[in-house]
Amino acid sequence: MRSYPLRRAAMVAIVAAGLLAVAPAANATHRHDVSTAVDQGAPAYHDSGLDPTPYLGWNTFYGLGGGSEAQVKSVADFLVSSGMRNAGYRYVWLDGGWQANPPRDGAGNLAANPTTYPDGIPSLVTYLHGLGMKVGIYTDAGTYDPAHCGLGSGGHYQQDANLFASWQVDAVKVDFLCGIAQNLDPATVYTQFSAAIAHSGRPMLLNLCDPVTSAWGNFPPSEEAGFAYSYGPLLADSWRTDTDVAFGTPTAGEWPDILRNMDDNAAHPEANGPGHYNDPDYLIPMRQLADGSLELTQEESTTQLVMWAEMASPLMVGSDPRTLPQAMIDTLDNPEIIAVDQDPLDIQGVRVATSATGDVYSKVLSGNGQRAVVLLNRTGSATSMTVTFGNAGLTGTVAVRDLRARADLGSFAGSYTTTVPAHGTALLKLSGADLEPGTDIGGSASASPAVVRFDDTHVDTFVRAANGSLAEFDGTQWTDLGRQILGQPAAYGSAGGVIDVFVRGNDNHAYRRTFNGTSWGGWTGLGGTLTDAPTAAYNSPTSWSLFARGADGQVWSRGPNSCWTSIGAPNNLPIYGRPSAVTDANGTYVAVRTSDDQVWWRTADTTGTWSAWSALGGVISGSPTLLATEGRVYLFARAGDYTLWQRNFVSGAWGNWFPRGEFASNAFYGSLGTAAGANGSAWVALRGTDGHVHLTVL
Numbered sequence: 001m002r003s004y005p006l007r008r009a010a011m012v013a014i015v016a017a018g019l020l021a022v023a024p025a026a027n028a029t030h031r032h033d034v035s036t037a038v039d040q041g042a043p044a045y046h047d048s049g050l051d052p053t054p055y056l057g058w059n060t061f062y063g064l065g066g067g068s069e070a071q072v073k074s075v076a077d078f079l080v081s082s083g084m085r086n087a088g089y090r091y092v093w094l095d096g097g098w099q100a101n102p103p104r105d106g107a108g109n110l111a112a113n114p115t116t117y118p119d120g121i122p123s124l125v126t127y128l129h130g131l132g133m134k135v136g137i138y139t140d141a142g143t144y145d146p147a148h149c150g151l152g153s154g155g156h157y158q159q160d161a162n163l164f165a166s167w168q169v170d171a172v173k174v175d176f177l178c179g180i181a182q183n184l185d186p187a188t189v190y191t192q193f194s195a196a197i198a199h200s201g202r203p204m205l206l207n208l209c210d211p212v213t214s215a216w217g218n219f220p221p222s223e224e225a226g227f228a229y230s231y232g233p234l235l236a237d238s239w240r241t242d243t244d245v246a247f248g249t250p251t252a253g254e255w256p257d258i259l260r261n262m263d264d265n266a267a268h269p270e271a272n273g274p275g276h277y278n279d280p281d282y283l284i285p286m287r288q289l290a291d292g293s294l295e296l297t298q299e300e301s302t303t304q305l306v307m308w309a310e311m312a313s314p315l316m317v318g319s320d321p322r323t324l325p326q327a328m329i330d331t332l333d334n335p336e337i338i339a340v341d342q343d344p345l346d347i348q349g350v351r352v353a354t355s356a357t358g359d360v361y362s363k364v365l366s367g368n369g370q371r372a373v374v375l376l377n378r379t380g381s382a383t384s385m386t387v388t389f390g391n392a393g394l395t396g397t398v399a400v401r402d403l404r405a406r407a408d409l410g411s412f413a414g415s416y417t418t419t420v421p422a423h424g425t426a427l428l429k430l431s432g433a434d435l436e437p438g439t440d441i442g443g444s445a446s447a448s449p450a451v452v453r454f455d456d457t458h459v460d461t462f463v464r465a466a467n468g469s470l471a472e473f474d475g476t477q478w479t480d481l482g483r484q485i486l487g488q489p490a491a492y493g494s495a496g497g498v499i500d501v502f503v504r505g506n507d508n509h510a511y512r513r514t515f516n517g518t519s520w521g522g523w524t525g526l527g528g529t530l531t532d533a534p535t536a537a538y539n540s541p542t543s544w545s546l547f548a549r550g551a552d553g554q555v556w557s558r559g560p561n562s563c564w565t566s567i568g569a570p571n572n573l574p575i576y577g578r579p580s581a582v583t584d585a586n587g588t589y590v591a592v593r594t595s596d597d598q599v600w601w602r603t604a605d606t607t608g609t610w611s612a613w614s615a616l617g618g619v620i621s622g623s624p625t626l627l628a629t630e631g632r633v634y635l636f637a638r639a640g641d642y643t644l645w646q647r648n649f650v651s652g653a654w655g656n657w658f659p660r661g662e663f664a665s666n667a668f669y670g671s672l673g674t675a676a677g678a679n680g681s682a683w684v685a686l687r688g689t690d691g692h693v694h695l696t697v698l
Contacts, residue, residue: 043576045233046194047275050170050205053342054277054314055237057091057134058084062284062318065248066097068116069124078322080131087333088342089317091171091205092128093136094121096150103144103151109163110139110151122167129168136171136205137164141189142178149178154189157196165202171237172197176210186210186223187231194235207279207314208232208239215243226264229271229278230596238279238314241265245281246318250288250295255423258300259378262307269348270597270621270640272312278348282318283308285328299424302331302404303376306425309341310349310361310374336403337427340365340372349374350641352391352665357383358420362392364642364666368690369394371430372403377420386417387428390435393664398432436688437667438696441473447533448622448670449693450491451685452499453677461673461685462489462501463693470503473693483511483523487533488578488623488671494540502546504530510546510558528556528564532623537583537590547581547590555579555592570600570613577623578671584628589649591616591624591635599624599637616647618657622671629676636674636684642666646698660698668694 058075060067076092079085098121100111112121125135143154153160153174164172174193176186190208197206212224221227225240232239242264246254265280272278285301286294296304308315317332324332331337340363349363349372358378362371371392375385389398389412400409400416404427409416420426441461443449449463458475465471470481470489485503492500497517505511510526526546528534534548542560550556550566553574558564567590569575575592582589588604599616622638633649644663648655666689673685681697688694 045273045276046235048203048205048237050203052274054312055091056088056315058317059093059095059282061095062282063320076128076131076133082329083333088338091134091136095138099151125168134170137169138173140175140178142182145178148181152178157193161196161200165200171205173207173209180212190235206236208236211243213243229268233271233276238277241278241280246284254295255300258304265311268640269350272348274346277314279314282316284318286324287319298328299421303425306374306427309337310363312346312348315341336406350665360387362665369432369434373428373430375420375426377424380422382419382421384417385420386415388415393435393667394430394432395435396433398430401429403427403429435664437663438694440692441695443478443693445687445693448488448687449685450489450673451675451683452491452493453675453683454493461693462491490535492538500541502534502536504533510534532578535579535581537581537588539583547579549575570594580624580626582626582628589626589633591626593620593623625672625674627674627682630680636672
């Protein structure tokens with residue numbers, strides 16, 4: 001039984017003062033506890049379990065080409081003696097050129113070049129393992145064709161995976177040079193190779209290396225490196241996001257290519273996460289040109305390292321480390337730079353400000369109020385640059401540390417300004433208070449919430465708590481409603497204070513429970529085989545359509561008295577996460593997140609006739625949320641850079657996407673719970689990065 005007068009008093013306090021002090025539950029999750037992120041609009045991503053943070057090491061290609069057994073051992077010895085191994089650079093990766101010519105022996109197995117690798121790969125692996133190193137090896141997704149690739153695994157995926165496993169190899173890079181020539185589909189063949197690794201009997205890190213871009217010619221977008229984010233996270237530990245950052249031979253003028261690969265890698269930060277990483281290619285510090293000058297200066301080389309660390313990318317050195325000056329080795333080994341890359345959240349830093357001079361990037365780190373910020377000077381002259389703390393999601397007095405110099409700089413309010421060298425960076429750690437949106441109403445959220453509004457003083461919020469139970473906040477207190485659920489609940493209000501709540505149970509069936517204005521009824525099973533949380537196009541307790549992602553990844557629907565039926569999915573491909581649905585006088589609207597992180601939608605008119613699926617674009621990192629109000633439909637989505645964006649459907653047409661400036665980057669997880677407010681406003685409940693539920697009005 002509830003006390004509506006008490007709830008009204010509490011909600012008046014929220015609206016009038018914008019603040020409500022609610023003690024968090026005793027088991028409230030700590031900020032950025034990634035173990036609590038449940039059903040937030042993405043599938044179960046690949047995680048080999050080998051590298052919960054981006055891997056570090058050295059690759060032969062840019063420094064040695066094919067190399068030789070003696071050279072590889074010499075570099076490995078140097079990685080140990082220089083301290084690079086202990087700093088984290090543990091992978092020694094043989095790129096193309098290790099193989100014999102032709103690459104297979106009489107038994108059809110890949111074989112090492114007997115001249116350059118006379119003792120064979122297993123012997124070299126044993127040596128490298130003895131140094132405390134891990135070993136990577138190279139192949140191609142296509143069938144061997146000497147005109148296009150030095151070796152290929154086409155037709156031999158399982159055989160080659162088994163062979164690498166028998167050699168005790170720790171990682172496999174799969175190129176796409178013969179794949180390009182043979183017009184293969186990278187997603188298809190990489191899926192097959194990933195399965196072969198999984199069935200080899202040995203966990204091995206998998207790096208997908210499709211280097212195709214528009215500069216290579218006229219290729220379908222699905223075959224280019226920039227599309228790998230849409231399938232790579234499901235298949236591999238890392239995937240290339242651009243073409244090669246350099247050439248095998250050091251070449252003057254490589255700074256623009258560093259920026260190119262950085263910018264292209266920045267396009268889809270939402271694909272990055274624990275155990276799966278965007279890969280903008282190898283580090284190429286200070287390779288020497290034929291005349292003795294440098295391909296990249298030390299500052300430019302440091303910029304590449306800093307930006308790769310800020311983006312939580314693998315740090316694979318491509319230069320021959322034996323040729324680097326001690327100052328560059330010391331920079332590569334800087335534990336505070338490496339710690340940014342190795343933060344266990346694996347959140348890719350994103351651009352939060354830009355100007356003619358350069359960019360400001362912010363990366364959320366573990367713990368409360370922690371950010372790694374990069375001021376990147378893209379120009380050829382030293383310049384003054386500023387980070388505004390609000391852009392990085394911080395408020396109050398902020399302590400600033402220079403991670404390159406490993407020195408504290410003091411505490412500042414509002415912003416910090418410093419001079420950044422040409423083509424250089426300032427890498428700062430900011431420690432302050434998180435700028436959380438809205439009013440903190442406490443709780444211990446482990447998924448996105450739902451909100452029901454009857455008026456500005458009568459609002460209920462629902463969420464999956466840290467213990468997995470459905471919990472309700474009625475304006476005064478949190479109450480456990482006694483059912484274990486998965487993901488985001490869906491909740492709707494109707495006349496007389498009636499509330500309907502729909503959830504996905506632990507058995508993957510849908511359930512409904514109704515509050516009749518006085519008390520809660522029992523749970524009603526609605527069946528289905530749900531693979532994410534449900535949502536409803538809701539008119540009343542007797543008129544609603546429930547939508548959910550089914551076992552096939554398509555959208556399924558049912559009403560109060562009907563069975564589950566499929567309404568499909570865009571291009572008949574599995575969607576990500578939870579669909580969103582609303583209804584108004586013109587019909588029903590359904591929006592979904594597709595595997596390429598766009599929003600697609602479909603509508604049914606008042607006769608129940610469905611339109612075709614159509615794209616609404618965007619780059620999103622959570623399930624979309626629709627809200628019908630005042631003859632309009634609002635679409636909200638957490639963008640790829642972790643900010644909130646909106647798009648409105650008015651008079652039968654969609655407007656453009658626009659950002660909601662109230663939300664700094666990474667201020668909330670997942671998707672929103674929304675309810676229509678007065679005068680076209682939107683009441684919004686969200687899961688803050690502090691693990692609490694926050695309530696605001698937009």
